[in-house]
Amino acid sequence: MSAMHARDDVFAAGEPGLAYHAPRDLEEALALLARYGEEAKVLAGGQSLLVFLSQGLIAPAALIGLRRVPGLDGIEERDGGLTIGAMTTQHALESDPTLRTRYPALAEAAQAIATPQVRQRGTLGGNLCHANPTGDPPAALIALGASIEIVNGDGARRVPVQEFFRDYMEPALQPDELLTAVHLPPPVGSAYLKHRIRGVDNAIVGVAAAIALAPDGTCSEARIGLSGAATTPLRAVAAEAVIRGKPLSDDTIQPAAEAAAQECDPLDDTEASADYRREMVAVFVRRALARAAERARQGDTE
Numbered sequence: 001m002s003a004m005h006a007r008d009d010v011f012a013a014g015e016p017g018l019a020y021h022a023p024r025d026l027e028e029a030l031a032l033l034a035r036y037g038e039e040a041k042v043l044a045g046g047q048s049l050l051v052f053l054s055q056g057l058i059a060p061a062a063l064i065g066l067r068r069v070p071g072l073d074g075i076e077e078r079d080g081g082l083t084i085g086a087m088t089t090q091h092a093l094e095s096d097p098t099l100r101t102r103y104p105a106l107a108e109a110a111q112a113i114a115t116p117q118v119r120q121r122g123t124l125g126g127n128l129c130h131a132n133p134t135g136d137p138p139a140a141l142i143a144l145g146a147s148i149e150i151v152n153g154d155g156a157r158r159v160p161v162q163e164f165f166r167d168y169m170e171p172a173l174q175p176d177e178l179l180t181a182v183h184l185p186p187p188v189g190s191a192y193l194k195h196r197i198r199g200v201d202n203a204i205v206g207v208a209a210a211i212a213l214a215p216d217g218t219c220s221e222a223r224i225g226l227s228g229a230a231t232t233p234l235r236a237v238a239a240e241a242v243i244r245g246k247p248l249s250d251d252t253i254q255p256a257a258e259a260a261a262q263e264c265d266p267l268d269d270t271e272a273s274a275d276y277r278r279e280m281v282a283v284f285v286r287r288a289l290a291r292a293a294e295r296a297r298q299g300d301t302e
């Protein structure tokens with residue numbers, strides 16, 4: 001019996017007061033969501049949801065498992081970019097050759113998550129819907145200019161990834177909606193760096209940078225995503241403006257790093273103070289921009 005079926009049977013056997021559904025297609029999953037509304041929770045890899053459930057932080061009437069729904073898993077080249085299914089595991093992201101060479105920020109962010117065990121089960125969609133401000137993939141997706149596909153019984157909509165994070169651990173998702181895919185535009189030079197104390201920790205600060213170069217070597221486009229730097233994953237737009245259109249050197253990267261430290265509003269918690277996080281934003285934005293610029297120069301995205 002596979003692990004998937006073993007888990008399905010555990011729920012089917014009946015947790016008191018908790019119904020478990022394993023829909024066979026998207027239509028059935030959406031119909032269940034419409035039926036239960038706020039009483040249901042979608043189950044992806046379970047790495048965050050089951051922790052909340054076991055700690056009594058949530059008490060849904062039903063779980064709707066997505067593992068048997070076809071078409072939600074996998075990485076596909078489309079329109080010069082990539083489409084990644086919501087149920088693609090974090091392990092699949094870190095080990096995919098296309099991501100590692102053309103979108104290294106996302107492969108590096110996936111690799112920075114917790115442990116191999118978590119990454120084997122945890123999915124990209126689940127990570128985004130959990131909307132933890134210290135999560136790693138959100139910062140990478142902001143830098144890469146990703147958009148998110150959201151579906152309900154009436155159709156689909158797409159939102160830029162930074163608009164998906166409405167508030168602290170609150171995604172812009174209605175109870176009848178599913179996140180089905182993430183779309184990435186054509187690649188540019190990118191990098192993700194994570195600052196943490198122990199190897200399995202969440203980020204004190206995580207920084208992703210993406211850089212495109214003009215033929216004369218100046219920065220034609222820059223995007224910077226931050227984790228641990230606000231109550232939601234954050235796009236550092238002021239810092240991006242500092243380097244856009246300029247040559248990339250210490251003289252331009254350092255002021256951009258300082259601008260990022262100014263525009264963020266970091267978390268202040270038991271892991272790190274807001275002041276320390278702000279200082280680390282400057283340090284890691286500088287390093288991530290330098291690495292992304294180096295990759296853009298080497299054309300590492302082809």
Ligand SMILES: Cc1cc2nc3c(=O)[nH]c(=O)nc-3n(C[C@H](O)[C@H](O)[C@H](O)COP(=O)(O)OP(=O)(O)OC[C@H]3O[C@@H](n4cnc5c(N)ncnc54)[C@H](O)[C@@H]3O)c2cc1C
Nearest residue numbers: 042044045046047048049114122123126127129135136179
């Ligand atoms: C010990 C540990 C350490 C961790 N460390 C890190 C870390 O360093 N960095 C990091 O980024 N993450 C970390 N995580 C979180 C991990 O990445 C989770 O896998 C992830 O947050 C949730 O993904 P999941 O597929 O397990 O989703 P689940 O736990 O199944 O679901 C999470 C939430 O998203 C909702 N949901 C899931 N999929 C969808 C969908 N397609 N549409 C709509 N709603 C959906 C669920 O209803 C639930 O509310 C850690 C987790 C653990 C247990």
